[in-house]
Amino acid sequence: MKVLVIATQQEFRDLIASILTEIKAEVFSATDSQQGLKxxxxxxxxxxxxxxxxxxxxIGKLIRKILEKSPLSDILAARESSSDISSEELFSYGADEIIEIPLKAEEVSFKVKNLWQAKQNLKACGLAGKSPELKSIAEQVLxxxxxxxxxLITGESGVGKELIARAIHTNSPRKNKPFLAVNCAAFAEGVLESELFGHERGAFTGAIARKQGVFEAASGGTIFLDEIGELKQATQVKLLRVLEEREIMRVGGTERIEVDARVVAATNRDLTQAVQEGVFRWDLYYRLAVIKIEVPPLRERVKDIPILVYEFLNxxxxxxxxxTIGISDAALEIIQRYHWPGNVRELKNFVESSVALxxxxxxxxxxxxxxxxxxxxVNRHLPVVTGLTPTAAEHELIFQALSGLRAEIISLKNLIQKGIEMTQGYASRPEDESVTVKPEISQESLEELEKDHIRRVLARMGGNRRKASRILGIxxxxxxxxxxEYGLE
Structure with missing residues (x-):
């Protein structure tokens, strides 16, 4: 375990070093920010x-620079109880833990070890992020x-459900055997059955030879059934039988074949609702959802956004x-406030395309x-926001509209500012002395818009800050x- 300590006071650095040496950590010390970044x-x-x-x-700028240079490093911020900087403010900058001054050896070693263990879990699962939700998923996977x-892995499109499935496989005794993924929505019903269970020669037109299905091909390994909610009723019955009896029968065949493959399924649909509507079998649902892992959307784990951005940039x-590849602080702030309906997939596409262009x-x-x-x-013209309750969908659409309005105001401000700068050139001439130009544009309209929006959302959520933050996309x-900042506490 390697730990970097950045502190001006020698006594503080020495105390931290002595505490961390006891837990066998290699400690590096820096007397200021520049030395630490070096x-x-x-x-x-x-x-x-x-x-x-x-x-x-x-401190906020330092944490941002640390995230840019070493996005996966955990950041612990030490503060005095009388400090002007609150714990909430440090967390908002990107700190993972807060340590109170005067230091307590037990607190320091406990928090450092906990963060290190969570990091090992994430690394073992191949997951990039630091949010409590992602750490919990990694622990569950292991x-x-x-x-x-x-x-059964559930979550919106683009959250990384297949990545979780692969993490389960690579950390299992089956890791040296095949991992085969099948998108259940990509095949017609008859073709999907052949893909899953195989077929005999002559079973249907074009079946010129016997073919193994993925259940046979993945023997000893893992099968990932993506978009499981799209299965037709007839295929659901056959899959249920395979899960219960560990046997398959090829399409057009009569022989029962034993199979040994672990099944991990995923869906972006609400299968409990599908069961209630009669389009998904309840017995298959309970057979699949022995363990259920829910992957939250990116808008609910904003802490992961800068880490993912810097990972993609690296x-x-x-x-x-x-x-030279990078991102400005202002751009990152905008990115963190956006709700990313396409989740990690959309964020990666944005980073790659923006850098390329x-x-x-x-x-x-x-x-x-x-x-x-x-x-x-684009989203404003969509009639519904999928995967959300009607109330949440309404809030989401309101947020999208206000986000677009905010962007339009900023763009308009920039255009006006450019116009003023051009006009100032003329105003400096003697013949244009009568022209008066304001050198600045007030930021009040933007701040008031944001302040009013936050106030309204909080009121709508009955003061529940957690719900309000989700609707606001922050x-x-x-x-x-x-x-x-806005005096709304």
């Missing part, structure tokens, strides 16, 4: 403990992976080593705003910071 260029550390009393760089229990840097290789605020504005316009800690 160490991060040379060393891959698991955790970074930052003293919020640093004077050379504002608990059930050694068993042969059937697992991947692009590896592919294009000679090119950028002249400098750096994603700027204008590009982020243009994307949000365009997507908000993290709960970011909401606390905004409430403090």
């Amino acid at each position: 160490i991060l260029k040379e060393e891959q550390v698991d955790s970074i403990l930052v003293d919020s009393r640093l004077r050379d760089l504002q 608990q059930i992976a050694p068993t042969d229990i059937t697992v 991947q692009l840097k590896e592919r294009h080593p000679g090119r 950028s002249r400098t290789g750096r994603i700027e605020v204008n590009e982020a705003l243009a994307y949000v504005e365009k997507q908000s316009q 993290g709960e800690r970011t909401l606390y910071r905004k409430l403090k």
